[in-house]
Amino acid sequence: MVRPLGFLVGLGFITALVLAILTTPLSNEENVAYSFHKQPRPLALSSDGLVPHWDKQQLQRGLQVYKEVCSACHSLHLVAFRDVGALGYSEGQVKTFAKGFQVPSVNPDTGEPATRDGLPSDYFPSPYANDVAARAANNNALPPDLSLITKAREGGKDYIYSLLTGFQNPPKNLPTELKPGPGLHYNPYFANLNLAMAPPLAPNQVTYADGTKATVDQMAKDVSAFLVWTAEPKLVKRVQVGWASVLFLIMFSVLTYLSYRNIWADKKH
Amino acid sequence: MSFPWAKNYEPQLPLMKWLDERLPLPRLVYNAIGAGYPVPRNLNYFWNFGVLAGAALVIQIVTGIVLAMHYAANAGVAFNSVEHIMRDVNAGWFIRYAHMNGASMFFIVVYLHIFRGLFYGSYKAPREMVWLLGVVIFLLMMATAFMGYVLPWGQMSFWGAQVITGFFSAIPLVGEPVRQWLLGGFVPDNATLNRFFSLHYLLPFVIAGVIILHIWALHIPGSSNPTGIEVKDEQDTVPFHPYYTAKDGFGLGIFLVIFAVLTFFTPNLLGHPDNYIPANSLSTPAHIVPEWYFLPFYAILKAFTFNFLWIDAKLWGVIAMFASIAVLFFLPWLDSSPVKSSTYRPLYRIFFWILVVDVLVLGYCGMQPAEQPYVILSQIGAIYYFAHFLVILPIVSRIERPLPMPNSITEAVLAKHADTSSAATA
Numbered sequence: 001m002v003r004p005l006g007f008l009v010g011l012g013f014i015t016a017l018v019l020a021i022l023t024t025p026l027s028n029e030e031n032v033a034y035s036f037h038k039q040p041r042p043l044a045l046s047s048d049g050l051v052p053h054w055d056k057q058q059l060q061r062g063l064q065v066y067k068e069v070c071s072a073c074h075s076l077h078l079v080a081f082r083d084v085g086a087l088g089y090s091e092g093q094v095k096t097f098a099k100g101f102q103v104p105s106v107n108p109d110t111g112e113p114a115t116r117d118g119l120p121s122d123y124f125p126s127p128y129a130n131d132v133a134a135r136a137a138n139n140n141a142l143p144p145d146l147s148l149i150t151k152a153r154e155g156g157k158d159y160i161y162s163l164l165t166g167f168q169n170p171p172k173n174l175p176t177e178l179k180p181g182p183g184l185h186y187n188p189y190f191a192n193l194n195l196a197m198a199p200p201l202a203p204n205q206v207t208y209a210d211g212t213k214a215t216v217d218q219m220a221k222d223v224s225a226f227l228v229w230t231a232e233p234k235l236v237k238r239v240q241v242g243w244a245s246v247l248f249l250i251m252f253s254v255l256t257y258l259s260y261r262n263i264w265a266d267k268k269h
Numbered sequence: 270m271s272f273p274w275a276k277n278y279e280p281q282l283p284l285m286k287w288l289d290e291r292l293p294l295p296r297l298v299y300n301a302i303g304a305g306y307p308v309p310r311n312l313n314y315f316w317n318f319g320v321l322a323g324a325a326l327v328i329q330i331v332t333g334i335v336l337a338m339h340y341a342a343n344a345g346v347a348f349n350s351v352e353h354i355m356r357d358v359n360a361g362w363f364i365r366y367a368h369m370n371g372a373s374m375f376f377i378v379v380y381l382h383i384f385r386g387l388f389y390g391s392y393k394a395p396r397e398m399v400w401l402l403g404v405v406i407f408l409l410m411m412a413t414a415f416m417g418y419v420l421p422w423g424q425m426s427f428w429g430a431q432v433i434t435g436f437f438s439a440i441p442l443v444g445e446p447v448r449q450w451l452l453g454g455f456v457p458d459n460a461t462l463n464r465f466f467s468l469h470y471l472l473p474f475v476i477a478g479v480i481i482l483h484i485w486a487l488h489i490p491g492s493s494n495p496t497g498i499e500v501k502d503e504q505d506t507v508p509f510h511p512y513y514t515a516k517d518g519f520g521l522g523i524f525l526v527i528f529a530v531l532t533f534f535t536p537n538l539l540g541h542p543d544n545y546i547p548a549n550s551l552s553t554p555a556h557i558v559p560e561w562y563f564l565p566f567y568a569i570l571k572a573f574t575f576n577f578l579w580i581d582a583k584l585w586g587v588i589a590m591f592a593s594i595a596v597l598f599f600l601p602w603l604d605s606s607p608v609k610s611s612t613y614r615p616l617y618r619i620f621f622w623i624l625v626v627d628v629l630v631l632g633y634c635g636m637q638p639a640e641q642p643y644v645i646l647s648q649i650g651a652i653y654y655f656a657h658f659l660v661i662l663p664i665v666s667r668i669e670r671p672l673p674m675p676n677s678i679t680e681a682v683l684a685k686h687a688d689t690s691s692a693a694t695a
Binding site: 002003006007009010011013014015016017018019020021022023024025026027028050078083144147148151152153154156191231232233234238239241242243245246249250252253256257259260263264267268269 | 310311312349352355356362363366507511512515516518519521522523525526529530532533534536537542543545546555572573574575577582585589592596599602603605640641642644645648649651652655656658659660663682683686
């Protein structure tokens with residue numbers, strides 16, 4: 001009973017699929033934007049690969065770029081001031097750094113909304129009171145939070161670096177409908193080519209304390225490195241623990257293999 | 270149960286003797302996974318994957334219980350509570366990544382376990398019940414994994430829940446009310462998240478229960494083996510312990526090495542970047558894709574693009590997707606060949622390997638956007654999938670002439686060793 005019924009059910013599915021094949025056009029609708037879109041350029045960082053380490057100088061520079069440039073529009077709400085201690089700052093420096101920010105608070109006497117100096121336990125404050133305010137100030141585009149941005153985009157750090165350095169004039173052969181409208185900026189690394197964010201970096205926009213020349217490329221690299229750290233502060237530790245675990249488990253496997261061979265020595269199998 | 274020559278549990282210590290007379294739990298373990306369970310002596314490494322699937326379930330339950338201590342199932346804070354685990358909980362990043370990749374490892378070993386069963390005919394009499402319970406476990410795993418993926422409340426969590434519960438809305442008349450009943454609302458929201466968390470915590474223990482039945486049913490006829498010939502006498506078997514505990518120990522080691530490499534070195538390889546964006550009901554991701562282990566079924570769903578008879582394409586897709594798993598329940602009766610192992614089935618073996626390639630192709634197509642050539646590839650792939658089980662298999666098992674088979678497991682083992690030793694001397 002199962003086989004004849006199964007045969008009929010199978011024929012039903014197969015007929016539906018054959019008809020689906022016959023009625024589906026074999027050509028795709030041409031996506032013009034796709035031919036102008038570019039793959040991200042690779043960015044090599046010290047936190048890459050199987051023996052990563054944090055380049056603390058670079059992360060400090062990246063933090064500076066975030067604070068002086070990106071933070072005008074982008075929040076970083078998963079990162080607390082205490083976390084930046086991991087970038088090589090002392091406890092005192094962290095306290096001073098936190099103090100430089102005003103965070104939302106409540107007036108202890110009146111209960112009215114107020115602000116106070118930041119503490120290491122506070123998180124980076126958002127530049128806007130809410131998403132509506134953020135959109136209102138940005139031509140109806142919402143600047144995304146940057147905490148996880150290098151994990152939340154295809155291409156990760158390469159994409160962020162390419163996007164920051166990828167603003168350019170639209171190519172001459174770009175169809176009119178793909179040309180950037182008012183308030184938009186052409187960037188071939190962005191999915192639909194036109195981005196609401198204006199080119200954020202200009203040469204010497206920040207003055208690095210360690211004397212590094214603040215080219216657009218350098219600042220883009222530094223802030224991308226910083227955003228790799230904000231997305232996964234435990235990255236280096238993760239790989240280090242990984243090596244210890246993998247080596248231990250390989251030893252475990254060798255020992256269990258030897259005991260397996262030993263136990264089976266007298267049995268043909 | 271078991272063979273007459275199975276070793277009998279004889280407690281040595283007075284305490285164990287006392288316990289055995291009152292609660293024979295050590296006896297149960299001894300007979301289930303100890304020296305009291307005789308197992309064919311010729312099992313190859315593909316017989317490791319059952320134990321590995323059990324290990325994967327234990328890892329998921331242990332890491333999951335710890336995660337539940339720190340996770341908050343509320344749409345307002347769920348995403349941030351996962352990031353709290355990643356950043357502030359001691360070794361939280363490890364527990365979370367282990368749980369995330371543990372799910373993938375669980376499916377990898379279960380798929381290998383299933384294909385082992387398909388290749389060696391493990392689903393055939395007298396082990397049909399083992400197979401049926403296995404398919405039930407597979408279904409429960411899929412439900413559990415799907416609901417677990419919703420919990421971080423990222424974009425793919427939200428839109429995955431939207432798409433998968435949307436399958437139910439394809440059912441005529443009652444579809445939309447059923448979907449709302451499942452979600453607890455019109456779209457995935459706090460009610461959905463809460464019930465998924467509750468069920469995600471419950472189902473692994475249901476899986477553990479069905480695994481007990483799966484093993485119980487297995488121990489009635491005893492384990493199958495690569496020749497497909499049933500055990501005839503004592504020299505065909507070895508006691509499970511120490512022979513297979515040692516071999517499974519080695520298998521577990523290799524499993525954990527791969528698991529550790531995935532977890533520590535490329536933890537997000539099998540994930541999707543969009544799930545690091547908090548759920549947003551107003552912004553649809555460009556491509557909604559499920560987790561990799563659902564991709565072949567997702568490709569079958571998308572392959573149906575034609576309203577055939579009175580059923581529209583969407584409903585065809587949903588029916589076909591469920592049917593692609595339901596067909597496994599009928600497998601023991603679709604394949605009527607008395608020969609179990611593909612080693613002796615020259616024709617079936619060819620179709621088995623086509624099926625393996627077919628499922629891989631379907632998985633690849635499931636990942637791609639609805640563009641050519643992926644649409645036609647998944648349509649052809651889906652045709653083969655159903656043809657394999659419902660058309661080819663019944664015919665092949667009727668017309669195939671099996672190769673000559675050895676008389677016993679021991680004969681097969683000795684013949685293999687005679688081959689290798691004569692090859693060595695030649």
